[in-house]
Amino acid sequence: xxxxxxxxxAHFPGVNNTTVWAEDAQTSPPPAGxxxxxxxxxxxxxxxxxxxxxxxxxxxxxEGLRLREHQGRIHDLDVVGRPESLTVLTALAATTxxxxxxxxxxxxxxxxxxxxxxxxxxDHLSAGRAAWNVVTSFDAFTGENFRRGGFxxxxxxxxxxxxxxxxxxxxxxxAAPDGAGQPVTHTGQHFxxxxxxxxxxxxxxxxxxxxxxxxxxxxxxxxxxxxVIFTRHxxxxxxxxxxxxxxxxxxxxxxxxxxxxxxxxxxxxxGDTDAEAQExxxxxxxxxISPQNALYALEQIWGIDLSGxxxxxxxxxxxxxxxxxxxxxxxxxxxxxxxxEKWRALSAEKGLSSRETVIEATGRQSFVGTPAAVAxxxxxxxxxxxxxxxxxxxxxxxxxxxxxxxxxxxILQERGAFRTEYTGTTLRDHLGLPAPRPRTExxxx
Amino acid sequence: MPEPHKPTTLxxxxxxxxxxxxxxxxAADWTRRVRLAEDGALDFVTLTDAFGERGPDALQALTVTAxxxxxxxxxxxxxxxxxxxxxxxxxxxxxxxxxxxxxGWLPAVSTTEAEARLFGRRPAAPAAAxxxxxxxxxxxxxxxxxxxxxxxxxxxxxxxxxxxxDKLHYADFTGRTFSVRxxxxxxxxxxxxxxxxxxTASPHARDxxxxxxxxxxVHAQGPAAARAAREELLARxxxxxxxxxxxxxxxxxxxxxxxxxxxxxxxxxxxxxxAGGAGSPAVYRGGPVDLAELVTAWHDTGAVDGFHFVPxxxxxxxxxxINGTVALLQHRGRFRTFYPGATLRDHLGLARPASRxxxxxxxxxxxxxxxxxA
Numbered sequence: 001x002x003x004x005x006x007x008x009x010a011h012f013p014g015v016n017n018t019t020v021w022a023e024d025a026q027t028s029p030p031p032a033g034x035x036x037x038x039x040x041x042x043x044x045x046x047x048x049x050x051x052x053x054x055x056x057x058x059x060x061x062x063e064g065l066r067l068r069e070h071q072g073r074i075h076d077l078d079v080v081g082r083p084e085s086l087t088v089l090t091a092l093a094a095t096t097x098x099x100x101x102x103x104x105x106x107x108x109x110x111x112x113x114x115x116x117x118x119x120x121x122x123d124h125l126s127a128g129r130a131a132w133n134v135v136t137s138f139d140a141f142t143g144e145n146f147r148r149g150g151f152x153x154x155x156x157x158x159x160x161x162x163x164x165x166x167x168x169x170x171x172x173x174x175a176a177p178d179g180a181g182q183p184v185t186h187t188g189q190h191f192x193x194x195x196x197x198x199x200x201x202x203x204x205x206x207x208x209x210x211x212x213x214x215x216x217x218x219x220x221x222x223x224x225x226x227x228v229i230f231t232r233h234x235x236x237x238x239x240x241x242x243x244x245x246x247x248x249x250x251x252x253x254x255x256x257x258x259x260x261x262x263x264x265x266x267x268x269x270x271g272d273t274d275a276e277a278q279e280x281x282x283x284x285x286x287x288x289i290s291p292q293n294a295l296y297a298l299e300q301i302w303g304i305d306l307s308g309x310x311x312x313x314x315x316x317x318x319x320x321x322x323x324x325x326x327x328x329x330x331x332x333x334x335x336x337x338x339x340x341e342k343w344r345a346l347s348a349e350k351g352l353s354s355r356e357t358v359i360e361a362t363g364r365q366s367f368v369g370t371p372a373a374v375a376x377x378x379x380x381x382x383x384x385x386x387x388x389x390x391x392x393x394x395x396x397x398x399x400x401x402x403x404x405x406x407x408x409x410x411i412l413q414e415r416g417a418f419r420t421e422y423t424g425t426t427l428r429d430h431l432g433l434p435a436p437r438p439r440t441e442x443x444x445x
Numbered sequence: 446m447p448e449p450h451k452p453t454t455l456x457x458x459x460x461x462x463x464x465x466x467x468x469x470x471x472a473a474d475w476t477r478r479v480r481l482a483e484d485g486a487l488d489f490v491t492l493t494d495a496f497g498e499r500g501p502d503a504l505q506a507l508t509v510t511a512x513x514x515x516x517x518x519x520x521x522x523x524x525x526x527x528x529x530x531x532x533x534x535x536x537x538x539x540x541x542x543x544x545x546x547x548x549g550w551l552p553a554v555s556t557t558e559a560e561a562r563l564f565g566r567r568p569a570a571p572a573a574a575x576x577x578x579x580x581x582x583x584x585x586x587x588x589x590x591x592x593x594x595x596x597x598x599x600x601x602x603x604x605x606x607x608x609x610x611d612k613l614h615y616a617d618f619t620g621r622t623f624s625v626r627x628x629x630x631x632x633x634x635x636x637x638x639x640x641x642x643x644x645t646a647s648p649h650a651r652d653x654x655x656x657x658x659x660x661x662x663v664h665a666q667g668p669a670a671a672r673a674a675r676e677e678l679l680a681r682x683x684x685x686x687x688x689x690x691x692x693x694x695x696x697x698x699x700x701x702x703x704x705x706x707x708x709x710x711x712x713x714x715x716x717x718x719x720a721g722g723a724g725s726p727a728v729y730r731g732g733p734v735d736l737a738e739l740v741t742a743w744h745d746t747g748a749v750d751g752f753h754f755v756p757x758x759x760x761x762x763x764x765x766x767i768n769g770t771v772a773l774l775q776h777r778g779r780f781r782t783f784y785p786g787a788t789l790r791d792h793l794g795l796a797r798p799a800s801r802x803x804x805x806x807x808x809x810x811x812x813x814x815x816x817x818x819a
Contacts, residue, residue, distance in 0.1 A: 066630070091511050
């Protein structure tokens with residue numbers, strides 16, 4: 001049986017509590033040279049080369065532009081600190097050969113000309129492997145690190161992102177072989193620019209554009225402009241609904257379904273038996289949610305100081321303070337009162353302590369099982385059109401991806417679900433994306 | 446008249462491109478050039494940058510060479526006029542991480558209307574205002590590089606804390622045109638603060654050089670003028686409260702080694718570069734041997750701490766510079782033949798600075814101790 005071809009990407013472990021830092025000294029020697037595992041370049045090279053050994057489509061870096069704060073102080077429980085994405089990916093272009101290199105870069109706190117130039121430079125220096133994950137921001141908290149200072153109205157976020165991408169593509173399209181290029185003029189709601197790009201056309205023409213928003217506006221923006229969607233839909237049913245919704249939006253933009261790849265971010269836990277994998281999963285969750293992290297998670301929802309609360313006791317009795325400004329620098333998901341109600345119900349039903357409730361309610365691993373079972377689940381997601389592939393988020397730096405590449409990739413290959421060699425050189429080749437069609441401002445109306 | 450400052454041992458650096466020279470776009474081409482400089486044990490290489498001109502982003506062009514080289518310093522220009530100070534400092538700090546402590550930053554400004562129109566955010570401004578802003582960016586970058594103390598990452602299992610937040614600091618810089626809160630997103634780089642190399646071709650850049658630079662590049666047609674420029678910068682650094690021993694001064698010399706073994710003009714050997722008009726770049730045209738004589742003569746007279754060479758034709762002159770002039774200086778024991786140190790600061794003989802915030806906390810602590818009741 002031959003399955004639909006799967007696409008795989010590797011996410012560098014997060015700057016959040018999913019990355020277990022407490023005992024990674026036991027799993028791998030400290031990195032060569034200065035710095036901890038989350039910043040040492042050897043960590044980035046190890047993970048990227050592991051992904052390339054596994055013939056992955058691309059390597060993915062998230063972005064943070066302000067350290068998270070809690071109760072007006074810098075959050076201190078999780079891995080924090082990271083390199084600037086495009087710079088470290090440019091260095092990785094020298095330590096890898098085929099792997100795509102995807103940087104998350106904020107459209108709110110950058111300008112189209114400069115970012116288009118940096119992305120095109122990465123595409124040149126990597127011989128066609130650059131990708132840009134477009135994110136937007138609207139909070140004044142992050143804005144305090146930038147010239148614009150303030151923030152963007154929520155409603156303007158996607159219009160700015162869409163205009164940003166269109167402007168970047170206009171610059172890329174104006175590039176000429178000798179670097180002189182055609183002059184570009186763009187006048188819009190957010191940007192008014194004029195001039196010559198200065199670089200020759202890069203190997204991919206347009207670096208791959210990834211989009212990670214999930215709102216209706218985000219989906220529409222992705223359908224219009226993105227090559228890849230990075231989603232959060234981890235279950236088969238939610239994935240299928242999302243997949244259908246987004247792919248159905250493409251024809252209105254003159255695009256075919258295969259021109260947009262849907263790749264949920266997923267986690268995995270392996271074991272020699274299903275029982276062992278389940279045990280490993282529970283243990284990893286316990287490490288991710290320390291007693292201090294459990295209280296922190298509660299404070300995120302409740303919006304009040306819970307420093308005196310017993311993490312091994314029941315959930316807080318008080319109701320969440322919905323207007324709290326207690327937590328900064330993190331996107332809030334959902335209404336705190338609804339979440340608190342759900343958590344209370346869960347705690348009551350299973351007799352769980354505060355910490356156990358947090359462990360149970362947040363961030364469960366997507367795929368847990370033997371390598372064969374995990375491969376089976378992933379193939380099923382792709383065959384049943386819940387995804388075109390996955391962005392894997394390991395929980396250990398830097399060798400959290402090794403077991404997947406060593407044990408799951410060979411099974412995916414045996415099943416005909418994943419490539420056994422790179423057949424092209426560029427990221428567009430790996431993703432099976434068509435060459436970009438030159439677009440004009442007028443042609444987009 | 447104050448005592449002149451004695452120059453250090455000889456420091457040599459080179460630009461990887463020249464004004465108007467075509468720039469390559471592949472990692473292999475840039476790596477070849479940087480390796481050549483590293484073969485000559487140069488302190489560092491620079492690469493200028495300007496929006497709208499042909500060529501890749503300079504910081505990235507040097508970054509891609511970092512994994513394929515081991516010792517030579519990498520000093521890209523990054524402009525401050527239309528860019529974000531926060532991104533700039535993070536990118537330079539990241540270059541320091543990926544190169545194992547070899548990063549520098551060459552501040553530059555964007556004065557033209559053409560550059561301003563590529564951003565559409567602010568009109569072109571006079572050089573004086575832009576260099577003032579560049580100095581503010583240098584101050585903000587220095588604070589952000591210091592904003593993580595070296596030992597901020599603690600991984601304390603007992604308390605579940607990854608970092609000690611008392612060792613993370615707000616930069617809280619407010620200048621005329623921007624403000625930045627901090628801390629940086631990047632942990633303190635290996636060199637503490639990457640090396641700031643300031644080109645003083647614009648007189649407006651001299652305040653930045655005196656206050657913030659670790660290396661200042663001066664433009665002079667002869668050793669006397671170079672010495673005067675160096676003394677002035679060191680005096681200004683001292684007036685700004687710095688130890689002048691923490692500033693290296695290199696003379697910029699465009700080198701055209703397309704001729705024979707010897708200088709086309711006899712007076713070049715040890716005499717100085719061909720005189721141009723006031724403000725025009727100092728150009729040496731001749732052979733690699735006489736260039737070595739010139740370097741030795743200027744350094745012997747105490748004019749400068751070294752040279753920053755700009756090859757007129759990078760593909761030709763960089764190779765002749767390294768295999769001719771530098772090899773001869775090494776043979777004569779005037780220049781290092783290998784790198785005794787690992788970081789760019791090591792090559793320049795500059796100490797790794799302590800974080801200004803760690804120093805302040807130390808001072809606070811001793812003050813508290815003194816003030817404590819018995």
